[in-house]
Amino acid sequence: MTRPISDLTVLVTGAGRGLGAAIARAFHREGARVAINYRNSQAAAEALATELGPRAGAFKADVTSSEQVGAMMDQITARFGAPDVLVHNALADFAFNGDARAHLDRMSWADIARQTETSVGGALNCLQAMQTHCAAQGYGRIVTIGTNLMQNPVVPYHDYTAAKGALLAFTRTAAKELGPMGITVNMVSGGLLRTTDASAATPDAVFDIIASQTPLGRVTTPEDMADAVLFFASPWARAVTGQNLIVDGGLVFG
Template identity: 65%
Template sequence: MNIADQIVLVTGGARGVGAAAVRAFAREGARVVVNWRNSGEAAQGLAAEIGARAIALQADVADRPAVQAMVEKAQAHFGGPVTTVVNNALDYSFNGDARSMLADIGWRELENQFSTVVRGALNVIQATAPGMMTVGFGRVVNIGTNLFQNPVVPYHDYTAAKAALLSLTRTASADLGPAGITVNMVSGGLLRTTDASAATPDAVFDLIAGMTPLRHVTTPEEFADAVLFFASPWSRAVTGQNLVVDGGLVRD
């Protein structure tokens, strides 16, 4: 299925990577659901910017009934099942100086990240997969991180949750593959700049840029274009994979 024929749900779609993904899919002609939890004004503004091919819908992805209701509203609005999901929802601030250290981080901090990142992705996949099966086509793209390969800053809670999401990516791909649904991950490093990375000092951005072959910190727009690949016909034989998009910083 071409991107222009897809109905795409982007969780956490009002800001940062999510908003860049929404704009990228809209640019290619897709109909897009901009999911939001707290950023209602930004989500409504983004949907208005795109026009009739976008709708903003609120749901906390950690709340399964709310996710189910959102998916049903989206399908009623667009007249068909959600075919493509970008699991991007995140509640985190990347500030190495303020991070919780291993000696005193509490389980609750990890649990909070698992709730949004892993439970949220699971809820969305479970709510959308039946509709995908009715048309014999589905694309799930989970947003990951290069930090579990290169923990240059040890964000213990965030990184553990994203590592678990990679495992879910691979196990879900095995279950959903026979139904024509692929499940992949796109993993970034530090992006310049999102709300989540706004607290990062310029010196850190410059240091990372100097470590990449491109001498450049990846932007949300560049990252979003890689997400499009996994929704496109060119990736039809690819599933259970993790594509690192960070300017070549991590190469394994």
């Protein structure tokens, strides 16, 4: 079963700003109805929804809470219909600042658990809230957001990278279980993006070094990532599931 993007209702978690906002704009550009999830970025999310118009709306929920996710799904369904596509982009507060990162001798399990609770726990809560609808219609598209730091931990962000590694494993096990229901589950992994709130603390010199080492000669943008996400929700990816697509200009060959 295939459906054009313009026929879909899409939930993007953590979409008030940065990469999530770029993904929301990309789906809206292709005609989808877009639910912009946010936790704290209410002003930014509502401004984005206003910018995009009647086919977009802002919905508050902490994705680590199954109760809040359930309530959000009810609100989205009442306005746009039940979501057919989930893009799980939400990220626990994090800054890509190598100088300020937590080193192993100062890190606690709580640091890793906090990242994993949003990455994997948030994905689980959203999947569970969508599964009945998607299974009933024999169609669903789940896209998680990962990182190329798993292949190339150029800066050892232990907590962030461990959580994304767990999310990749969950993406693949979910693909196995949900495939017979017509639901695909894939991951899009970027490198350092120029620029989001999370990467704003990264010095310009680091961006320049990455660009010089990348075959395409530039740093990936949120818009580059967003267009790759569209692929997994499009009819062209109907036979693709359990995959991790690295979008970083060729810096890492996965």
